[in-house]
Amino acid sequence: DQQVKQNSPSLSVQEGRISILNCDYTNSMFDYFLWYKKYPAEGPTFLISISSIKDKNEDGRFTVFLNKSAKHLSLHIVPSQPGDSAVYFCAAIGSTLGRLYFGRGTQLTVWP
Amino acid sequence: SQTIHQWPATLVQPVGSPLSLECTVEGTSNPNLYWYRQAAGRGLQLLFYSVGIGQISSEVPQNLSASRPQDRQFILSSKKLLLSDSGFYLCAWSVGIVGGNGYTFGSGTRLTVV
Numbered sequence: 425d426q427q428v429k430q431n432s433p434s435l436s437v438q439e440g441r442i443s444i445l446n447c448d449y450t451n452s453m454f455d456y457f458l459w460y461k462k463y464p465a466e467g468p469t470f471l472i473s474i475s476s477i478k479d480k481n482e483d484g485r486f487t488v489f490l491n492k493s494a495k496h497l498s499l500h501i502v503p504s505q506p507g508d509s510a511v512y513f514c515a516a517i518g519s520t521l522g523r524l525y526f527g528r529g530t531q532l533t534v535w536p
Numbered sequence: 537s538q539t540i541h542q543w544p545a546t547l548v549q550p551v552g553s554p555l556s557l558e559c560t561v562e563g564t565s566n567p568n569l570y571w572y573r574q575a576a577g578r579g580l581q582l583l584f585y586s587v588g589i590g591q592i593s594s595e596v597p598q599n600l601s602a603s604r605p606q607d608r609q610f611i612l613s614s615k616k617l618l619l620s621d622s623g624f625y626l627c628a629w630s631v632g633i634v635g636g637n638g639y640t641f642g643s644g645t646r647l648t649v650v
Contacts, residue, residue, distance in 0.1 A: 430579075455635065456634075456636045458636065458638045460638070465545075465624075466644065467628075467641030467643050467644045468580070468626070468641050470640070473636035473637070474636070475635075513580060515638060517634050517635070517638070519633055519635075523585060523634075524634065526580040526582075527579060528578060528579030
């Protein structure tokens with residue numbers, strides 16, 4: 425049962441434009457939502473997170489938006505750069521759930 | 537500072553051979569440890585996690601096993617590899633109640649079973 429879903433396996437964006445990666449979840453017990461970035465043959469690295477009590481968190485070019493009523497979050501990257509090309513994983517965790525749940529990932533390609 | 541080491545980086549093994557992947561964490565005590573697998577074209581699948589020495593929880597029944605002989609050491613094993621065991625194996629750690637910082641991952645092992 426996939427509790428965290430990323431329905432778009434890939435996204436292609438031109439350099440300088442906005443990249444929007446989407447994620448849906450089913451479990452209302454999640455306390456935090458996280459985004460990880462992964463390059464080929466490397467481990468995922470933490471990018472940004474948001475608490476379930478907030479609706480927006482910003483860190484430089486990266487902003488995560490949370491819509492609890494829709495059980496939906498999104499990662500915005502502005503402006504997109506070629507170095508942002510990677511697989512982005514959405515993840516969620518709840519203090520009573522004990523572990524991180526991951527989506528299947530979205531391959532972002534930023535072209536010049 | 538905390539670091540996580542995972543080796544080997546790549547491994548090619550024949551079907552039916554044994555497997556041992558090792559992960560160690562430095563700079564922290566009593567970490568929670570995790571083994572994940574990313575199969576080709578798929579997401580991150582949690583295989584095992586451990587909250588202490590000798591304590592292993594399995595998420596998915598399979599051909600693999602895990603052990604934690606020391607506080608900061610986590611080993612993934614198999615007695616006989618299958619072709620379907622090929623994938624990218626990741627070790628990760630966390631401390632205490634995991635919140636907005638999530639887990640920290642190692643650099644991974646690319647396993648190809650031939």
